[in-house]
Amino acid sequence: xxxxxxxxxxxxxxxxxxxxxxxxxxxxxxxxxxxxxxxxxxxxxxxxxxxxxxxxxxxxxxxxxxxxxxxxxxxxxxxxxxxxxxxxxxxxxxxxxxxxxxxxxxxxxxxxxxxxxxxxxxxxxxxxxxxxxxxxxxxxxxxxxxxxxxxxxxxxxxxxxxxxxxxxxxxxxxxxxxxxxxxxxxxxxxxxxxxxxxxxxxxxxxxxxxxx
Amino acid sequence: xxxxxxxxxxxxxxxxxxxxxxxxxxxxxxxxxxxxxxxxxxxxxxxxxxxxxxxxxxxxxxxxxxxxxxxxxxxxxxxxxxxxxxxxxxxxxxxxxxxxxxxxxxxxxxxxxxxxxxxxxxxxxxxxxxxxxxxxxxxxxxxxxxxxxxxxxxxxxxxxxxxxxxxxxxxxxxxxxxxxxxxxxxxxxxxxxxxxxxxxxxxxxxxxxxxxxxxxxxxxxxxxxxxxxxxxxxxxxxxxxxxxxxxxxxxxxxxxxxxxxxxxxxxxxxxxxxxxxxxxxxxxxxxxxxxxxxxxxxxxxxxxxxxxxxxxxxxxxxxxxxxxxxxxxxxxxxxxxxxxxxxxxxxxxxxxxxxxxxxxxxxxxxxxxxxxxxxxxxxxxxxxxxxxxxxxxx
Ligand SMILES: NC(=O)c1ccc[n+]([C@@H]2O[C@H](COP(=O)([O-])OP(=O)(O)OC[C@H]3O[C@@H](n4cnc5c(N)ncnc54)[C@H](O)[C@@H]3O)[C@@H](O)[C@H]2O)c1
Ligand SMILES: [Zn+2]
Ligand SMILES: [Zn+2]
Numbered sequence: 001x002x003x004x005x006x007x008x009x010x011x012x013x014x015x016x017x018x019x020x021x022x023x024x025x026x027x028x029x030x031x032x033x034x035x036x037x038x039x040x041x042x043x044x045x046x047x048x049x050x051x052x053x054x055x056x057x058x059x060x061x062x063x064x065x066x067x068x069x070x071x072x073x074x075x076x077x078x079x080x081x082x083x084x085x086x087x088x089x090x091x092x093x094x095x096x097x098x099x100x101x102x103x104x105x106x107x108x109x110x111x112x113x114x115x116x117x118x119x120x121x122x123x124x125x126x127x128x129x130x131x132x133x134x135x136x137x138x139x140x141x142x143x144x145x146x147x148x149x150x151x152x153x154x155x156x157x158x159x160x161x162x163x164x165x166x167x168x169x170x171x172x173x174x175x176x177x178x179x180x181x182x183x184x185x186x187x188x189x190x191x192x193x194x195x196x197x198x199x200x201x202x203x204x205x206x207x208x209x210x211x212x
Numbered sequence: 213x214x215x216x217x218x219x220x221x222x223x224x225x226x227x228x229x230x231x232x233x234x235x236x237x238x239x240x241x242x243x244x245x246x247x248x249x250x251x252x253x254x255x256x257x258x259x260x261x262x263x264x265x266x267x268x269x270x271x272x273x274x275x276x277x278x279x280x281x282x283x284x285x286x287x288x289x290x291x292x293x294x295x296x297x298x299x300x301x302x303x304x305x306x307x308x309x310x311x312x313x314x315x316x317x318x319x320x321x322x323x324x325x326x327x328x329x330x331x332x333x334x335x336x337x338x339x340x341x342x343x344x345x346x347x348x349x350x351x352x353x354x355x356x357x358x359x360x361x362x363x364x365x366x367x368x369x370x371x372x373x374x375x376x377x378x379x380x381x382x383x384x385x386x387x388x389x390x391x392x393x394x395x396x397x398x399x400x401x402x403x404x405x406x407x408x409x410x411x412x413x414x415x416x417x418x419x420x421x422x423x424x425x426x427x428x429x430x431x432x433x434x435x436x437x438x439x440x441x442x443x444x445x446x447x448x449x450x451x452x453x454x455x456x457x458x459x460x461x462x463x464x465x466x467x468x469x470x471x472x473x474x475x476x477x478x479x480x481x482x483x484x485x486x487x488x489x490x491x492x493x494x495x496x497x498x499x500x501x502x503x504x505x506x507x508x509x510x511x512x513x514x515x516x517x518x519x520x521x522x523x524x525x526x527x528x529x530x531x532x533x534x535x536x537x538x539x540x541x542x543x544x545x546x547x548x549x550x551x552x553x554x555x556x557x558x559x560x561x562x563x564x565x566x567x568x569x570x571x572x573x574x575x576x577x578x579x580x581x582x583x584x585x586x587x588x589x590x591x592x593x594x595x596x597x598x599x600x601x602x603x604x605x606x
Contacts, residue, residue, distance in 0.1 A: 008225050008226035008227065008578070008581055009219070009223055009224070009225045009581055010222060010223060010224040010225070010257075010580075010581040010582065010584045010585055011222055011223045015222065064490075064493055064494075068489075068493055069221065069222065069258045128585055128589050128591075129585035129586045129587075129588060129589030129590075129591040129592070130585075130586050130589070130591040130592045131591065131592065132591050132592075133592065133593065135431070135432035135433040135436070135593065136433040136436070136572075136593035137433070137436050138433055138434075138436045138437035138440060138572075138593075138595075139436045139437070139439055139440045140440065141437050141440050141569040141570070142440040142441050142442075142569065143411070143415050143440070143441060143565060143566050143567060143568075143569035143570065144415060144418065144419075144441055144564070144565065144566075145563050145564070145565075145566050146563065146564055148418065148441060148442035149442075151415075151418050151419055151564060151565075152418050152419075152421060152422075152442070153397065153419070153420070153421030154419050154559075154564050155419040155420055155421070155555070155559065155564075156395075156397075156419075156420055156421040157421075
């Protein structure tokens with residue numbers, strides 16, 4: 001298990017890494033949108049300001065995803081976006097300006113590094129909460145010890161058989177309980193079908209064995 | 213004492229907190245023997261429910277032994293073994309007298325906040341946001357139970373913790389949803405979500421006599437548990453929910469529909485999912501109501517939609533025209549837990565129902581911070597986690 005945020009938090013080191021990436025992406029995206037010229041100048045991409053702005057929008061979108069409760073898809077998308085960045089800054093290596101050329105090479109390295117980091121974080125998020133083993137077969141857990149068919153309508157039959165219910169017309173009770181919530185609430189609990197229209201008092205507060 | 217404490221999105225910590233004390237004559241303090249993580253806790257874990265504060269103790273499915281009782285509490289004594297219903301109720305107000313415990317008018321100590329959000333106050337809840345009272349929750353070694361003379365369920369001695377614990381929430385929640393459906397013997401009941409609540413709703417619909425129960429979920433292991441109780445299963449990741457429902461109902465649609473998913477539903481329709489997800493991230497829509505939309509469109513005219521899944525705020529693009537013109541009945545609510553207690557205890561006692569089937573993981577409370585992500589990510593085939601404060605962490 002990865003190291004923890006606090007000593008005993010559900011947040012792990014990988015969560016911290018992902019939040020870091022999300023915040024960085026947010027900052028980068030805003031910078032790209034606000035001053036694309038700084039990027040184009042740095043990498044010899046003059047004239048491509050609108051492209052950088054579009055990348056800024058993409059970056060912010062991926063930041064929102066990365067900071068969400070399910071960051072994995074956004075992280076994979078970021079890794080792909082990093083490759084787009086890589087190709088874009090690579091154009092700068094053809095620049096005549098030595099500094100721009102150098103920056104472009106640094107940019108290529110950085111973009112490749114970020115792609116690896118984002119992909120790594122995405123795999124970490126895939127492991128979040130443990131491994132996914134093949135789906136378990138819980139088909140022996142019916143929760144109905146008498147068996148499914150013997151249980152079908154068990155409670156209904158109990159109501160119909162019970163002495164208090166013998167003369168009671170269930171349909172009437174149902175009609176009475178249908179309608180609005182207020183009506184049904186007055187008709188009382190499902191377990192108290194003996195109540196009829198003449199019995200529109202407050203239902204008894206559960207008492208007896210269960211609640212005293 | 214030790215407790216699981218909320219600190220923000222996906223940040224639950226196992227921390228030392230002050231021991232609870234009796235604050236009112238009706239109170240009781242219990243030493244927790246078992247507690248569970250609920251799907252509702254995931255909405256907090258994801259920070260989709262407004263009104264949490266760092267430092268809040270979470271948890272609302274709890275049971276244990278009474279270790280201290282307030283002077284005015286004649287119903288409980290030290291040593292009693294009780295399950296704590298997640299809705300705190302006074303037993304005296306207009307709503308409590310009608311059995312509408314989850315909208316008790318007196319148990320929410322932040323009633324003003326709730327009125328702002330919902331128009332009226334609803335009941336106080338354990339470990340669930342300051343809109344519902346900000347009461348410390350029960351994923352802890354000890355819990356103060358306010359209004360404990362009414363807010364408790366005494367369980368028969370021969371019930372195990374595992375059989376009794378879910379009387380606190382998911383069992384009556386599934387039951388209430390099925391009861392809300394007014395099930396008739398010819399009915400097809402379709403249930404969206406095969407999480408713990410959906411599983412309980414499936415058993416309830418069977419016991420209440422539905423002819424055909426259909427369970428819808430993306431997770432094969434949950435569908436296998438649904439099939440164990442005789443449900444026909446649909447995996448929306450593999451087949452069209454609409455086509456399958458029509459096929460199973462002579463093109464009539466299910467008579468009754470239950471939403472056991474709530475505000476974080478997934479949609480196979482990518483644009484719909486992205487639309488809701490984006491709006492939810494940007495806080496323009498609090499909930500993703502895919503299942504609600506689908507139920508309104510699928511349900512047979514004249515049918516009932518019972519919504520057990522929790523929603524928090526404002527929803528978008530609801531096909532209300534379908535609901536109205538098809539004459540559907542919509543019934544919802546947090547569960548009026550104690551209203552259903554007697555009949556559910558009877559069912560367990562008679563051996564007609566054993567709610568422990570749903571437990572897939574039992575861990576020491578100290579492992580809570582790991583179990584939240586395990587339950588959240590549905591990894592390790594996790595369906596229901598029970599935590600034991602008494603156990604040492606490995
Ligand atoms: N009304 C109440 O008093 C009450 C009480 C307890 C829980 N709840 C609510 O019930 C809901 C379910 O709780 P849970 O503990 O079972 O949670 P859960 O998160 O384990 O289960 C939800 C299930 O829904 C499935 N799902 C998601 N999208 C779906 C879709 N489009 N179609 C079909 N299935 C889909 C998921 O795969 C998951 O299995 C939650 O919203 C919870 O807050 C309400
Ligand atoms: Zn719950
Ligand atoms: Zn009340």
